[in-house]
Amino acid sequence: xxxxxxxYQWAQEQPELFWQEQAKQIDWFEAPSTILAKDEHGIxxxxxxxxxxxxxxxxxxxxxxxxxxxTALIYDSPVTGAKLQYSYQEMRDQVxxxxxxxADRGVTKGDRVVIYMPMIPEAAMAxxxxxxxxxxxxxVFGGFAPNELAVRIEDAEPKVVMTASCxxxxxxxxxxxxxxxxxxxxxxxxxxxVFVLQRPQCEAELGQARDIDWAQAYQAALPxxxxxxxxxxxxxxxxxxxxxGKPKGVVRDNGGHAVAMKYSMGTIYNMPQDGVFWAAxxxxxxxxxxxxxxxxxxxxxxxxxxxxxxxxxxDPGAFWRVCxxxxxxxxxxxxxxxxxxxxxxxQGECLKQYDLSKLKAIFMAGERLDPPxxxxxxxxxxxxxxxxxxxxxxxxxxxxNPTGIELMPVKAGSATKPIPGYQVEILNELGxxxxxxxxxxxxxxxxxxxxxLPTVWRNHDRFESGYLSQFPGYYVSGDGGYLDDDxxxxxxxxxxxxxxxxxxxxxxxxxxxxxxxxxxIAECAVVGxxxxxxxxxxxxxxxxxxGVNIDSLTLEGxxxxxxxxxxxxxxxxxxxxxxxxxxxxRSGKILRRTxxxxxxxxxxxxxxxxxxxxxxxxxxxxxxx
Ligand code: COA
Ligand code: AMP
Numbered sequence: 001x002x003x004x005x006x007x008y009q010w011a012q013e014q015p016e017l018f019w020q021e022q023a024k025q026i027d028w029f030e031a032p033s034t035i036l037a038k039d040e041h042g043i044x045x046x047x048x049x050x051x052x053x054x055x056x057x058x059x060x061x062x063x064x065x066x067x068x069x070x071t072a073l074i075y076d077s078p079v080t081g082a083k084l085q086y087s088y089q090e091m092r093d094q095v096x097x098x099x100x101x102x103a104d105r106g107v108t109k110g111d112r113v114v115i116y117m118p119m120i121p122e123a124a125m126a127x128x129x130x131x132x133x134x135x136x137x138x139x140v141f142g143g144f145a146p147n148e149l150a151v152r153i154e155d156a157e158p159k160v161v162m163t164a165s166c167x168x169x170x171x172x173x174x175x176x177x178x179x180x181x182x183x184x185x186x187x188x189x190x191x192x193x194v195f196v197l198q199r200p201q202c203e204a205e206l207g208q209a210r211d212i213d214w215a216q217a218y219q220a221a222l223p224x225x226x227x228x229x230x231x232x233x234x235x236x237x238x239x240x241x242x243x244x245g246k247p248k249g250v251v252r253d254n255g256g257h258a259v260a261m262k263y264s265m266g267t268i269y270n271m272p273q274d275g276v277f278w279a280a281x282x283x284x285x286x287x288x289x290x291x292x293x294x295x296x297x298x299x300x301x302x303x304x305x306x307x308x309x310x311x312x313x314x315d316p317g318a319f320w321r322v323c324x325x326x327x328x329x330x331x332x333x334x335x336x337x338x339x340x341x342x343x344x345x346x347q348g349e350c351l352k353q354y355d356l357s358k359l360k361a362i363f364m365a366g367e368r369l370d371p372p373x374x375x376x377x378x379x380x381x382x383x384x385x386x387x388x389x390x391x392x393x394x395x396x397x398x399x400x401n402p403t404g405i406e407l408m409p410v411k412a413g414s415a416t417k418p419i420p421g422y423q424v425e426i427l428n429e430l431g432x433x434x435x436x437x438x439x440x441x442x443x444x445x446x447x448x449x450x451x452x453l454p455t456v457w458r459n460h461d462r463f464e465s466g467y468l469s470q471f472p473g474y475y476v477s478g479d480g481g482y483l484d485d486d487x488x489x490x491x492x493x494x495x496x497x498x499x500x501x502x503x504x505x506x507x508x509x510x511x512x513x514x515x516x517x518x519x520x521i522a523e524c525a526v527v528g529x530x531x532x533x534x535x536x537x538x539x540x541x542x543x544x545x546x547g548v549n550i551d552s553l554t555l556e557g558x559x560x561x562x563x564x565x566x567x568x569x570x571x572x573x574x575x576x577x578x579x580x581x582x583x584x585x586r587s588g589k590i591l592r593r594t595x596x597x598x599x600x601x602x603x604x605x606x607x608x609x610x611x612x613x614x615x616x617x618x619x620x621x622x623x624x625x
Pocket of ligand 1: 167280285309340503
């Protein structure tokens with residue numbers, strides 16, 4: 001039996017023993033005596049009587065162990081020219097003061113704090129400061145528009161919002177404070193205080209009574225100690241797109257998360273404790289939570305926080321420059337980032353200028369790693385390229401190539417095999433397992449391993465109905481795919497209305513709500529069509545109300561602005577086509593899948609339940625014109 005099989009089987013057959021053993025790798029205040037139990041909803045919870053503090057594990061523990069002088073975080077910002085390094089001790093001291101600053105404003109255990117910040121060290125420090133107090137952070141990606149921020153503020157009901165005066169994109173400065181003010185104005189929930197970190201590129205006006213200058217508050221604050229919390233207490237809420245307009249608040253607990261983060265650093269990424277780990281993502285996404293902040297620090301590594309892009313900051317050599325400059329051991333990003341590099345530097349000329357001898361492997365997730373991108377990166381970087389599949393809901397990889405156990409042969413298009421702790425099955429519509437190579441719903445047999453969500457914030461019914469009730473005993477991932485004869489998992493894409501644009505998870509349902517809200521629109525469908533660079537792009541099909549007379553280009557411009565204002569530029573909604581009618585079933589369900597297949601030039605079968613077959617030729621007509 002291979003080392004992987006041995007570990008996989010152990011986790012499957014004796015999950016409690018397996019995870020009890022992994023739990024010994026972290027520094028609990030009180031080690032758990034119960035490993036797995038069920039909560040009042042019948043949901044499995046890990047380590048329920050364990051007591052710990054995640055900030056302690058990430059910072060203080062290393063200082064206690066004599067590693068305080070090691071570098072915890074490197075900030076590299078090609079958009080500002082800044083480069084800074086923080087030792088574990090410096091990080092611990094600053095985070096303790098930021099925690100004190102929050103406590104001065106009444107933040108205590110269980111309170112929520114919304115963090116809307118660009119990729120600067122204080123964003124990671126703010127997260128850790130919340131963890132230190134046992135407060136629950138909810139980071140909102142800086143690229144989201146005020147409306148998205150408002151929805152999250154309303155749902156999380158934070159006592160405090162933490163922000164910075166601006167974010168910096170390629171050649172443009174984006175003022176954050178007016179967006180925060182607008183979001184709070186639009187939200188029914190009003191936070192008591194807003195901390196604003198002033199950046200010299202664009203200082204904010206602190207005109208509201210609730211506004212607090214971060215630097216001044218920091219100067220006045222005293223360091224705060226780590227507050228003990230239960231393993232099952234929430235560490236954070238991270239909102240993610242579902243099938244409706246309302247994002248889901250994925251809840252992450254403290255104990256299971258810490259154990260899984262620690263386990264993953266060795267098992268999946270094969271990282272030594274003093275290694276340098278770089279997740280080129282954003283703290284607003286789950287990859288940023290897990291692999292810019294928590295896992296590398298809990299493991300004792302140096303983490304890199306990069307405020308820049310793979311290209312244009314200043315060139316497609318940016319990733320390789322950072323890898324050389326900081327002797328990065330493992331690089332993790334989304335395939336779209338490498339497609340952008342490949343587009344601008346197809347021969348890898350920029351890459352050749354850098355010494356990548358320290359780099360051991362390149363990991364990718366966030367969307368399917370398409371075989372041409374895999375081959376290009378393997379060829380040019382001459383390193384193992386590892387695809388792994390996961391979701392905001394799990395917080396770490398469900399399937400991958402566990403390089404810390406053994407590097408299995410890579411199969412292009414596959415995320416390799418389930419990680420020990422996960423039991424992946426492919427089910428048909430009746431919930432029955434299907435044969436190898438047959439596609440179906442990718443489901444995870446319960447219990448889910450530590451770190452996976454136990455609920456949706458203040459909406460447990462949504463957790464049950466969205467993930468658990470379709471197939472009793474299973475969690476439904478929302479992805480379709482298959483297992484091959486060797487047990488390799490191939491994820492083929494979402495089977496719901498979620499799309500993936502440049503590694504960003506977005507809801508077409510939400511876009512439809514926004515487009516459908518335009519006074520000229522009777523009904524609409526938004527589908528995710530294939531895009532060479534970003535993986536998918538949204539495309540709208542709209543039917544006008546009777547009697548409406550509007551030029552289609554004017555309408556398209558208005559709809560594009562509407563989506564941009566509501567969700568943000570990251571939605572990349574750029575096109576809307578006017579059609580006479582949409583293909584629907586006789587019961588009125590819009591045939592989005594068929595529309596997408598036509599738009600992507602795939603072969604398709606028209607469902608026998610179609611109401612009006614001419615609606616198909618209508619879609620073909622507008623796409624041709
Ligand atoms: N704050 C404000 N605006 C933001 C933003 C942020 N944090 N991030 C992106 N935007 C804006 C961009 O400025 C751009 O606006 P524009 O339409 O006015 O030009 C828009 O959102 C789209 O941005 P982006 O998706 O970054 O597209 P791009 O064409 O500028 O760059 C890539 C393309 C592939 C380089 C880029 O998408 C990328 O680096 N992707 C990797 C994503 C990733 O790491 N995902 C995490 C999962 S691991
Ligand atoms: P997010 O919650 O933003 O991380 O997005 C999760 C979704 O991204 C998954 O449900 C998949 O649809 C997709 N995804 C993430 N990683 C992969 C991968 N390695 N291969 C295929 N799809 C992926």
